[in-house]
Amino acid sequence: MSVVDIVDVRTSFGRLLVHDGINLSVKPGDLLAIVGGSGEGKTTLLRHIAGLSAPTSGQVRLFGERYDEGSYRERRLRRQRFGMLFQHGALFSALNVYDNIAFPMRELGGLHEDEVETLVMSRLALVELDPHTARQMPAQLSGGMVKRAALARALALEPELLLLDEPTAGLDPDRSAGFVSLVRSLHDSLGLTVVFVTHDVDSLLALANRVAVMADRRILACDTPEEIMCLDHAFIDTFFRSLRQHDEPMTPWMR
Amino acid sequence: MKSRVHHAEQLTPPRIEVTGAGFALHGHWTLACMRPHLHTLRRDLASSAREISWDLSAVERLDSFGALLLWRAWGQRYPEALVMPGLLINSFERIQHPLEPEPPAPPHRVHSYLARVGQGLLEAGSHVRGMIELIGHVTSELWRLPQHPREIPWLETSAAAYKTGVQALPVAALLGFLIGIVLSYLSALQLQNFGAETFLINILGFGVIRELGPVLVSILVAGRSGSAITAQLGVMRVTEEIDALAAMGVSRHQRLILPKVVALTLVMPLLVAWTSALALIGGAMAAKLQLNIDIFNFFERLPTVVPLANIGIGLGKGAVFGMTIAMIGCHYGLRVKPNTESLSTNTTASVVSSITAVIIIDAIFAVLTRTLGVPR
Numbered sequence: 091m092s093v094v095d096i097v098d099v100r101t102s103f104g105r106l107l108v109h110d111g112i113n114l115s116v117k118p119g120d121l122l123a124i125v126g127g128s129g130e131g132k133t134t135l136l137r138h139i140a141g142l143s144a145p146t147s148g149q150v151r152l153f154g155e156r157y158d159e160g161s162y163r164e165r166r167l168r169r170q171r172f173g174m175l176f177q178h179g180a181l182f183s184a185l186n187v188y189d190n191i192a193f194p195m196r197e198l199g200g201l202h203e204d205e206v207e208t209l210v211m212s213r214l215a216l217v218e219l220d221p222h223t224a225r226q227m228p229a230q231l232s233g234g235m236v237k238r239a240a241l242a243r244a245l246a247l248e249p250e251l252l253l254l255d256e257p258t259a260g261l262d263p264d265r266s267a268g269f270v271s272l273v274r275s276l277h278d279s280l281g282l283t284v285v286f287v288t289h290d291v292d293s294l295l296a297l298a299n300r301v302a303v304m305a306d307r308r309i310l311a312c313d314t315p316e317e318i319m320c321l322d323h324a325f326i327d328t329f330f331r332s333l334r335q336h337d338e339p340m341t342p343w344m345r
Numbered sequence: 346m347k348s349r350v351h352h353a354e355q356l357t358p359p360r361i362e363v364t365g366a367g368f369a370l371h372g373h374w375t376l377a378c379m380r381p382h383l384h385t386l387r388r389d390l391a392s393s394a395r396e397i398s399w400d401l402s403a404v405e406r407l408d409s410f411g412a413l414l415l416w417r418a419w420g421q422r423y424p425e426a427l428v429m430p431g432l433l434i435n436s437f438e439r440i441q442h443p444l445e446p447e448p449p450a451p452p453h454r455v456h457s458y459l460a461r462v463g464q465g466l467l468e469a470g471s472h473v474r475g476m477i478e479l480i481g482h483v484t485s486e487l488w489r490l491p492q493h494p495r496e497i498p499w500l501e502t503s504a505a506a507y508k509t510g511v512q513a514l515p516v517a518a519l520l521g522f523l524i525g526i527v528l529s530y531l532s533a534l535q536l537q538n539f540g541a542e543t544f545l546i547n548i549l550g551f552g553v554i555r556e557l558g559p560v561l562v563s564i565l566v567a568g569r570s571g572s573a574i575t576a577q578l579g580v581m582r583v584t585e586e587i588d589a590l591a592a593m594g595v596s597r598h599q600r601l602i603l604p605k606v607v608a609l610t611l612v613m614p615l616l617v618a619w620t621s622a623l624a625l626i627g628g629a630m631a632a633k634l635q636l637n638i639d640i641f642n643f644f645e646r647l648p649t650v651v652p653l654a655n656i657g658i659g660l661g662k663g664a665v666f667g668m669t670i671a672m673i674g675c676h677y678g679l680r681v682k683p684n685t686e687s688l689s690t691n692t693t694a695s696v697v698s699s700i701t702a703v704i705i706i707d708a709i710f711a712v713l714t715r716t717l718g719v720p721r
Binding site: 167170171182183184195198199200201205208209211212215216221227228229247248279280 | 375376377380383384408409410413414435439440445583682683684685686
């Protein structure tokens with residue numbers, strides 16, 4: 091049973107064709123990276139998965155169902171089974187970090203405020219933020235902390251699937267390595283399935299166990315990172331060039 | 346195309362089974378799955394004795410909320426008779442030693458009446474200071490620019506004039522025309538009682554040209570352009586665009602504020618003339634229908650009963666009101682803090698204060714010009 095099934099998806103914005111027959115499926119436990127050049131529609135694909143936009147034709151199924159399938163309650167329930175980290179965090183600027191993380195729990199209802207508190211603080215600990223950040227406003231946080239707080243909010247309901255849009259963009263290498271190992275440990279301890287879009291080769295190799303390469307409006311290949319790197323294609327060459335030039339293994343997989 | 350509808354696996358709801366020895370838990374003990382059954386689950390867990398045995402081996406998924414509920418039911422420790430797959434222990438570990446949240450900062454409470462007055466004064470003082478700074482910056486830019494003609498923001502000024510002036514023409518016309526009709530109609534009804542029909546032209550002429558035209562347009566523009574100016578500058582503050590300008594050495598006062606102030610000051614008198622003209626046309630048409638005053642006759646008599654000075658006063662007021670609205674809009678726009686709440690507060694404050702300021706300035710005008718343009 092796949093977590094996400096993308097079948098024959100075509101997307102066009104006006105006359106601009108972005109996706110031309112995309113097929114992809116994500117299995118439980120996958121750490122799938124979507125890579126591709128700018129404007130290849132990676133973020134759009136992620137938004138399709140989250141049900142924030144719909145393809146022009148074809149199907150996107152999440153947990154086996156289309157985003158518009160089922161009653162209002164069922165659709166809502168389905169949305170509670172995944173968390174999404176937006177590229178710029180998208181924290182609610184009028185709420186402090188604590189209330190941001192508590193928001194999905196309070197929306198769900200039925201929780202006592204002291205339970206919300208324990209859960210919020212455990213999420214903060216999970217993303218390695220200090221307790222005193224809880225009372226800060228998003229505008230007071232640094233870029234890396236915004237990402238962490240947004241990740242904590244995405245994890246608020248302990249979703250089965252985590253969608254990350256450029257999780258390491260705008261972070262310095264040190265922070266981005268920390269973020270990657272954080273997501274990896276969450277994957278191991280929570281049994282998450284993760285789909286992420288990235289431009290960053292280092293985070294890709296450190297995190298992904300499968301890579302989908304988008305080029306020419308299609309999925310060029312979807313395989314393990316080692317297999318992908320052996321492929322002969324102009325985009326893959328340029329994408330991994332920085333590594334090939336170093337000519338030294340950077341992660342255990344490449345040894 | 347494969348269009349067979351896949352049905353999602355049904356997530357088995359959490360369930361407590363009472364066995365001979367104690368409780369056996371089944372299903373998905375996750376927040377979303379427990380939500381519909383939360384009330385019963387809480388009740389059943391609360392009624393359980395801690396000493397009984399617990400069997401968690403049939404639990405398919407346990408998140409930290411599920412763990413939290415059980416942990417509390419167990420009185421913050423593992424029961425002695427517990428069967429639990431090793432994997433689930435992660436969930437318990439996450440919630441066992443929660444970080445202590447910092448107590449929320451005590452709300453800044455103002456105790457005494459005096460302190461509240463003082464705070465209000467400080468707040469008002471910061472507005473006055475900000476406004477004076479703004480006026481100073483705009484004046485110094487106005488002084489500096491003629492010496493550096495290359496830096497004059499022609500494009501921005503003309504764009505602002507188009508947005509605040511030209512695009513406001515249709516709605517201003519509609520507003521003026523309808524108010525003209527209403528005013529003329531209501532006055533005509535009263536004047537008929539006294540047989541003083543011809544004075545309708547005096548009333549309309551004075552009322553519209555001197556008072557109603559400028560004030561109506563100001564309220565319209567404050568709502569339309571004042572709010573837009575505040576929102577635009579506010580969002581530019583939120584997205585750090587204003588800082589980006591400053592980093593490139595471009596003065597925000599020169600590029601963002603001056604064009605708006607100049608454009609509104611120039612455009613408002615024109616809008617006032619346009620709106621007043623349409624109000625008079627509307628009034629004349631209503632007068633024709635109600636009192637049978639010939640339209641041609643109406644406009645022929647108008648200059649003889651309303652001295653020319655009134656047009657000057659009306660247009661002058663328009664210019665001052667336009668400048669006020671733009672300055673207040675910019676002032677509040679620059680005070681926006683980087684969050685949505687502050688943006689909405691400042692936009693509201695901007696519109697409310699510009700309308701208030703316009704009416705106050707109007708009253709001052711009325712006093713200062715009480716001897717001007719009034720036939721004796």
